Amino acid sequence: MSSYDFVVIGSGPAGRRAAIQAAKLKKSVLVIDDRGSVGGVSVHTGTIPSKTLRESVLNLTGWRERQFYNRRSTDKAQSNCAALNSRLSKTLHHEVDVLEQQFARNNVHTLQGRAQFVDRHTLQVERHEADRTATELVTADRILVTVGTKPFRPDYVPFNDRTVLDSDAIVADLTIPRSLTVIGAGVIGIEYATIFSALDVPVTLIEPRDSFLDFVDREVISNFTQQLLDRGMSIRLGCSAESIVLDEMDCPVVTLNDGRVVRSEMLLFAAGRKGATDNIGLDKIALEADHRGRLTVNPDTMQTSVDNIYAAGDVIGFPSLASTSMEQGRIAACHAFDAPMPTAPHHFPYGIYAVPEISTIGYSEEQAREKGFVFECGIARLRETSRGHIMGLQSGILKCLFELETGKLLGVHAVGEGATELIHIGQAVLNLGGGIDFFMENTFNYPTLAEAYKIAALDAWNRMAPAKKGEVVKLKKPKSKSRKKAA
Structure with missing residues (x-):
């Protein structure tokens, strides 16, 4: 029987960040994963493959140049399906190599096998070795469940994994x-x-x-x-x-x-997807998953109802992002070993890697209205920037919401080329409490898509009351009718 301070079930974004954080706190750490190599759903079937496929398709088809040259070039991609698969394979292996090196540098041990709870401190790991199956017991002071999710496969769908x-x-x-x-x-x-x-x-x-x-x-x-x-x-x-x-x-x-x-x-x-918690022995530790296999945790600590058992990543549900999963894993490891945890920012970005990209942070127009904010919107069309002209962009927008009384930024929303990168400028300004004056008074590299922030800010400013330079943006209250008559 092996004993560790911290055992992580799953090596996706949450698991890897938690394991390395715990190792940096000088704890003995073991990561258990039932796949042939580390990386979890994110590396093998989720985030990395889908984003690699997207980038490969855009490159092979000349998608970014189509509108500029008014042409279609998918024949090249159709004949290069093998190239797409090759790039997927190379990227996967690279990600696995990087992760294995990170674990090795930080003295994080790994074990390939399927883990099941025996009790709140003990796991039984089933390992497949050549032509036989072996079992091993592992004990830990604290355990983190980051098993991720698997696709929801209802009975009425005739899956054959071909068509x-x-x-x-x-x-x-x-x-x-x-x-x-x-x-x-x-x-x-x-x-x-x-x-x-x-x-x-x-x-x-x-x-x-x-x-x-x-x-x-x-x-x-x-x-x-x-x-x-x-x-x-x-x-x-x-x-x-x-x-x-x-x-x-x-x-x-x-x-x-x-x-x-x-x-x-x-x-x-x-x-839909469901948490991969079916066969990890939750009944042995009096934990229950919901109908979609998800675990409930304290969002501030990532603790489940069993105080030495934590959960993070997609297995706890929304927002199910690789970026947020990493932070959840770090929070779990820090709390488990009484390390200081910086307060998480109120807003974090979402990235949807569609064609075109979508990214968003902060309040949407609908949410801002529900919260009772009085605000103004500014919109920039990416084709209005010089960089957009150079790139041949014909579509895509950047939208900013500013509170009317203070000028503070409330949210940023983008669709189009580079949206998932552009959003980070808005993220910094939003979480640092900045507002419309930042975009109007600062200089952006020229030509860049980032200039869209200045265009959006000026678009909003044109509908807001003018104020003297350096003053807080405020609209003057309209005079009452009685005052008008008196005047």
């Missing part, structure tokens, strides 16, 4: 279909639908709700939707699949609840 796939299977051996149906307009569904659309694959997106990506500003989603429609994507909101069957060629045929039928060569079912 009907989930988001894990689609990158396992990438093929480019002649047509694609995507069920589920969440982040994963939207990303893959738009990536294949960039390959000029006819895509039909099906979503039972009347809207999608509801946490994103509606004006940004409206702009995004129009871009998808302009390039021929079929978006069917408010429709659910009544049945999915395979025809004689093993191609999926979807019958919708409104009677319409959607036929395609391939179907991606991306309507």
Whole structure:
């Protein structure tokens, strides 16, 4: 039996950050993962593969130059499916190598196998060695569960991992279909639908709700939707699949609840994921997962109801971002060993790596209105920047919300080229309490897309009351009718 201060189940973003943080606190650390190599869902089937595929498609198709040169060049990508798979494989191996080196440098031990709780301090690890299965017991003072999620696979979907796939299977051996149906307009569904659309694959997106990506500003989603429609994507909101069957060629045929039928060569079912907590022995430690396999934690400490058991990452649900998962893992390790934890910023950015990108931080217009803020919006179109002209951009916007009384920045929302990078300027200003004066008075590199911040600020300023330089932005209160009469 091996004993450690800290054992982490899972080596995704939350697990790796927690393990290294604990090691830096001079604790003995073990990471257990049931995959053949470290990295978790993020490296093997999630974040890294999907973003690598996106970048590869944009490069092979010449997507960024299409609008500038008014041409289509998907034949090159169609004939280079092998190149896409090769790049996916190279990126995966690179990520695994980097992570293994990080663990080695920090003296973090790893163990390949499936872990199950025996009690709150003991894990049984089932290892497959050659032609036999071995078990090993591991004890720890504190344990962190970062097992991630797996695709939701309902019984009515005839998955065969060739023509009907989930988001894990689609990158396992990438093929480019002649047509694609995507069920589920969440982040994963939207990303893959738009990536294949960039390959000029006819895509039909099906979503039972009347809207999608509801946490994103509606004006940004409206702009995004129009871009998808302009390039021929079929978006069917408010429709659910009544049945999915395979025809004689093993191609999926979807019958919708409104009677319409959607036929395609391939179907991606991306309507949700569930926590991979089925077989880790939660019953042995009196922990219960919800109907989607997710664990409940104290958001300030990442502790579960069992005080020495922590959980972080996608297994605890929203926001399920690699970036936030890393911070959750760090918080768990710091709290577990009484290390100081800096207060997390109130706002953090979301990045959706669709084609085009979407990124957002702070309050959306709808949220700001619900919170009772009196505000003004400024919008910059990326084509209005000189850099946008050089790049041939015809679409994309940057939207900023400013509180009317103080001029403080309330939120930033972007759709278009570089949105996930541009958002960090807004993140810094927002979390440092800055406002419209920062964008108006500071100089940005020229030509850059970042100039869109100044354009958006000036756009908002033009609708706000003028103030003397250096003063807080304030609107003068209108005089009452009685005063007007007296005057």
